[in-house]
Amino acid sequence: MNFRRGDIAVALTAIAGAVALFLPLGAAGGWPRQDMLLWIAALIVAILPALDYLAGPASSLLALLGAIMGGAALYGLVDAGARGIHAPGLWLGIIVLAILAWRAMAAAASLAVAYKSNLLHLAAPILLGVWAIFMWQVLTVGFDIPRVLLPPPSDIAVAMVGSAHDLMLDFVQTFIRAMIPGYLIGCGAGFIVGVLVDRVPFLQRGLLPLGNLVSALPVVAVAPIMVMWFGFDWQSKAAVVVIMTFFPMLVSTIAGLAALSRIELDLMRTYAASYGQTLWKARLQAAMPFIFNALKINSTLALIGAIVAEFFGTPVVGMGFRISTEVGRMNISMVWATIVVAAVTGSAAYGGLALMERIVTFWHPSLRKVAS
Amino acid sequence: MIPMNNVARRLRDGHALPVTMLVLALIAIWYVGAVWLNSQRIIDGYNDDDDMKGKWTMSDLVRDTLSMNRPVLPAPDQVVMELDRSVLEVAPTSKRSLLYHAWVTLSAAFVGFALGALLGIALAVAIVHVKTLERALMPWVIASQTIPILAIAPMIIVVLGSIGFVGLMPKAFISAYLCFFPVTIGMVKGLTSPEPIQLDLIRTYSASKSQTFRKLRWPASFAFLFPSLKIAVALAVVGAIVGELPTGAAAGLGARLLAGSYYGQTVQIWSALVLASLVAGLSVAAVGWAERVTMRHMGARP
Numbered sequence: 242m243n244f245r246r247g248d249i250a251v252a253l254t255a256i257a258g259a260v261a262l263f264l265p266l267g268a269a270g271g272w273p274r275q276d277m278l279l280w281i282a283a284l285i286v287a288i289l290p291a292l293d294y295l296a297g298p299a300s301s302l303l304a305l306l307g308a309i310m311g312g313a314a315l316y317g318l319v320d321a322g323a324r325g326i327h328a329p330g331l332w333l334g335i336i337v338l339a340i341l342a343w344r345a346m347a348a349a350a351s352l353a354v355a356y357k358s359n360l361l362h363l364a365a366p367i368l369l370g371v372w373a374i375f376m377w378q379v380l381t382v383g384f385d386i387p388r389v390l391l392p393p394p395s396d397i398a399v400a401m402v403g404s405a406h407d408l409m410l411d412f413v414q415t416f417i418r419a420m421i422p423g424y425l426i427g428c429g430a431g432f433i434v435g436v437l438v439d440r441v442p443f444l445q446r447g448l449l450p451l452g453n454l455v456s457a458l459p460v461v462a463v464a465p466i467m468v469m470w471f472g473f474d475w476q477s478k479a480a481v482v483v484i485m486t487f488f489p490m491l492v493s494t495i496a497g498l499a500a501l502s503r504i505e506l507d508l509m510r511t512y513a514a515s516y517g518q519t520l521w522k523a524r525l526q527a528a529m530p531f532i533f534n535a536l537k538i539n540s541t542l543a544l545i546g547a548i549v550a551e552f553f554g555t556p557v558v559g560m561g562f563r564i565s566t567e568v569g570r571m572n573i574s575m576v577w578a579t580i581v582v583a584a585v586t587g588s589a590a591y592g593g594l595a596l597m598e599r600i601v602t603f604w605h606p607s608l609r610k611v612a613s
Numbered sequence: 614m615i616p617m618n619n620v621a622r623r624l625r626d627g628h629a630l631p632v633t634m635l636v637l638a639l640i641a642i643w644y645v646g647a648v649w650l651n652s653q654r655i656i657d658g659y660n661d662d663d664d665m666k667g668k669w670t671m672s673d674l675v676r677d678t679l680s681m682n683r684p685v686l687p688a689p690d691q692v693v694m695e696l697d698r699s700v701l702e703v704a705p706t707s708k709r710s711l712l713y714h715a716w717v718t719l720s721a722a723f724v725g726f727a728l729g730a731l732l733g734i735a736l737a738v739a740i741v742h743v744k745t746l747e748r749a750l751m752p753w754v755i756a757s758q759t760i761p762i763l764a765i766a767p768m769i770i771v772v773l774g775s776i777g778f779v780g781l782m783p784k785a786f787i788s789a790y791l792c793f794f795p796v797t798i799g800m801v802k803g804l805t806s807p808e809p810i811q812l813d814l815i816r817t818y819s820a821s822k823s824q825t826f827r828k829l830r831w832p833a834s835f836a837f838l839f840p841s842l843k844i845a846v847a848l849a850v851v852g853a854i855v856g857e858l859p860t861g862a863a864a865g866l867g868a869r870l871l872a873g874s875y876y877g878q879t880v881q882i883w884s885a886l887v888l889a890s891l892v893a894g895l896s897v898a899a900v901g902w903a904e905r906v907t908m909r910h911m912g913a914r915p
Contacts, residue, residue, distance in 0.1 A: 343745070350748035365745070366752040389775055447631030457847035457897050458890045459854050461763070462867075465874030465882055470650075470685065544761040552858055553874055568771045576768050580760075587759040 250340075251288055258284045258337040264330035266323045272330070276317035280334070283310035287341045301348035305368075308345040311338045312375055319383050328383070335379060342372045392574040400574040401581060407563070408582050415560040416586055419475040420547040423482025428539055431487045432532065435494025436520070445495055452492040460485050464550040473554045481550040486539040493535035497528025530605055533598040540590040544583065643689050650685040651678035687880045695884040708864065711884065715892050717865040721781045722853040722896070725788020726846050732789065733796025733845070734838075740797070741804045741830070742822075751801075758794050762787070766855045784856035784865075788849035795848070799841025803834025832911065839904035843897050850893040866892070 262272060262280065272280070287307020315334045323331040346365045353361035374394050380386070381393040388396065401408065438444045464481050471477035501524050509519045551561025560579050567575040655677045659665040665673075679688040687695075699711040706713060736754070740747045766787045773783040807829050815829050857867025866889045873882035 346749045347745040350745050353748070362748070363752075365749040369749040369753065390772060443631050444635070446628050447635040450628050450632055451635060454894060457843075458893050459851040461851060462854055462870055462886050462889055465870055466879070466886075469874065469877070469879070541759055541761060545763045548761055549763060549855060549858070553871075564765065564768060568768050571775070573768070573772065576765070580765050580768075583765075584760040587761055588756055591759040 254337055254340050255284055255288045257333060258288075261330050261333040261337060264333060266318060266321075266328045266330045270321075273317055273321050276314045276321070279310055279317070280314035283307045283314060283341070284337075286310060287344070298352060301345075301352050304341070304345040304348045308338065308341040308368075308372075311341050312372075315379065316375075319379055323383065325384055331383060335376075339372075342368065346372075389571050389573055392577060396574040397577045397581065400578040404575060404578065408578060410558050411560045411563050411579065412582055412586065414475065414556075414558045415478070415547050415551065416544075419478035419550075419559070420482055420543050422475075423479035423547065424486055424539060424543040426479070427483040427486030427543070428490045428536060430483070431490025431535070432494050434487075435491050435498065438491075438495060439498045449492065449495055452488045452495070455488040456492060460488075461546055461549050464546070465553045468550060468553040474556055478547045478550040478555075478559075481546040482543045485542045485546040489538050489542070490532070490535045493531040494528060497531030498524050500524075500531065501527045529602045530598075533594065533602065537591055537594050537598075540594055541587055544587050544590070548583065640689055643686075644679070647684065647686045647688045648675055648678045651681055654685070655681070683877050684879055687883050691880050692883045692887055695880045696887060699884065700888070711866075711869070711888055714864055714866050714869050714885070715888055718784075718850070718853045718857065718867065718889075719892055719896075721784035721856070721865075722788050722846075722849040724781060725785035725852060726792050726849040728785060729789035729792025729849065730796050730842060730845060733793040733841075734800050736793065736797045737800030737804060737834075738826075740801055754794065754797055762790055763852065763855050766852065766858075770856055784853045787856045788852035791848040791852040792845040795841040795844040796838070799837045800834055803837030804830045806837065807833045835907065835911065839900065839907070842904075843900045846896045846900050847893050850889070850896060854889060 258280070262277065266272065284307070286303050287310075311334070315331065315338060318328070318331050318334070346368050349361065349364035349368055353364060377391075378393050378395060381391055392400075438448055461481065463484055464477075467477045467480040467484075471480050505523060505527075506519065509523050514522065548559075548561040548564070551559045552565055555562045560583055563579045564576055567573070567579070652674060655674060658677075659669045659673075678684070679691070681687075684691070696711065699709065703710040705716075736750075740751060740754075769787060770783045773779070773786070804826075811829060811833075812825070815825050820828065853865070854867040854870070857865040858871055866885050869885040870882055873879070873885060
């Protein structure tokens with residue numbers, strides 16, 4: 242009988258998983274009955290099919306199922322009181338689970354390639370995310386890490402549900418009232434100035450290096466000045482966002498308008514296209530990838546600007562205000578809840594822009610499907 | 614036709630002249646803005662003063678608006694004077710020297726930059742070699758950047774401080790987090806930049822995986838690494854400054870900004886801002902210089 246190298250790894254994993262059943266669990270005493278059964282079932286489901294060379298989606302699904310069952314079983318141990326270094330059984334189980342999760346991720350990734358499915362391409366990253374959150378929960382609870390240092394995800398979820406109203410108000414103040422107007426004004430102004438400057442090569446040659454320089458500067462540091470000029474409310478935050486987003490957009494617009502090559506411009510000329518027509522039908526279209534790039538960079542910058550500006554003074558609402566006051570009260574779960582809101586907001590804004598980019602710049606080589 | 618000499622041609626076609634003109638124009642606008650923004654308070658002062666009421670002239674107004682103690686917008690020469698006072702006239706080791714504060718910020722930024730760049734390169738090497746990692750981790754690397762990490766910098770500082778972890782390292786962590794992303798993205802691009810034909814060639818030499826990496830992928834990645842490092846070093850400075858904002862840190866450019874905004878010392882804010890910009894610009898220039906040296910050493914032709 243021939244062994245593959247992977248088989249030995251699988252067999253070792255199975256043995257380690259079995260050994261974990263007999264190691265001490267500290268305060269939990271022994272494995273609770275249903276967790277023990279679940280763990281054994283997980284090992285069988287995840288590992289035996291691999292030894293049997295079961296191929297294709299069936300074995301991938303079994304790997305996934307095994308990882309999920311194993312996770313549930315180990316969490317049962319933590320719930321039963323397994324803590325810290327007194328519970329080597331738990332930690333050996335966690336290591337086995339990491340291998341199971343890795344195998345499930347690899348299976349999901351290869352499935353996504355085999356079936357060329359966009360939805361399946363999300364499976365591996367989602368699995369990694371779920372596993373990371375699981376590890377976070379198990380490690381913070383299992384090692385009794387102080388809540389002030391790093392609260393477990395369950396605490397953060399409780400804080401999010403409990404303070405949903407406050408979080409909503411913060412979101413409206415920081416995102417809707419401060420960031421969106423600033424973002425629109427900053428990007429709009431950068432775009433318009435870029436288009437205007439394009440007609441004056443002298444200005445263009447001067448603005449491009451200056452714009453690049455400003456993009457490298459710690460622009461967010463103007464926040465205290467803006468708060469002094471425009472007061473504590475959203476206007477000062479919007480002003481910071483305008484300054485932060487203006488230059489990346491200006492530089493990208495100038496670069497984008499220069500993206501079209503001589504031959505395409507000559508073609509437009511043979512069509513007797515006016516300046517406006519060339520701009521609208523050819524050059525702006527070619528500039529769109531650059532402009533969307535700036536829009537995406539700016540969406541993150543704008544959120545940072547709006548939040549950081551709130552550290553310098555704000556009415557008693559807003560994400561930056563919430564972060565700085567709750568840090569002061571050592572109420573770290575609430576801070577994390579605000580961060581989750583900010584992260585989801587940032588990712589959603591970025592994702593929405595990326596989606597718009599796909600629609601607007603469908604012709605771009607990076608988005609073309611390879612004909613097979 | 615009169616032959617143009619080199620200088621004249623460079624003036625006509627290069628960036629130097631337009632940039633200089635624009636900078637001069639910006640300084641002029643700054644002066645006008647300073648007069649305009651500060652005039653309200655000065656005029657109010659005139660109206661309260663019986664000697665001056667109705668008798669002040671435009672030149673009085675300009676002179677007074679440009680030499681206020683706590684102006685809304687300080688004039689450029691006030692900022693330069695403040696920089697001169699706090700940089701050149703006190704010893705660099707004194708706490709009143711802005712250079713001392715710049716060094717506090719810059720040292721944290723550089724440590725963070727080094728950590729972040731190393732992490733970014735290691736991550737890129739792993740992503741290029743392990744397929745599953747690429748599929749599972751890459752989306753999170755990108756998603757990590759849509760999170761306004763800079764905004765939670767204060768929390769990291771406070772939390773690390775609460776377990777007795779203070780000083781340079783917490784700030785360096787924030788800088789490192791900001792740095793790793795551009796480096797990872799750039800390095801993944803760079804390490805996968807060799808063409809199939811080059812990979813095929815090195816395979817005909819029966820090169821091992823590590824040889825392919827050392828002799829082809831690694832040198833090929835440098836063209837992508839340095840532009841990423843330039844972005845990263847600028848971000849590192851931003852990270853270190855913002856890391857100083859929340860905790861009332863005693864030293865650093867961010868602490869100067871915060872102290873200035875508490876006490877309404879606008880001149881102090883502006884001089885810290887100008888020095889921060891200089892420091893960031895010089896850091897980027899230093900990386901650019903390292904790029905030129907390395908590229909020349911590796912045999913690239915300009």
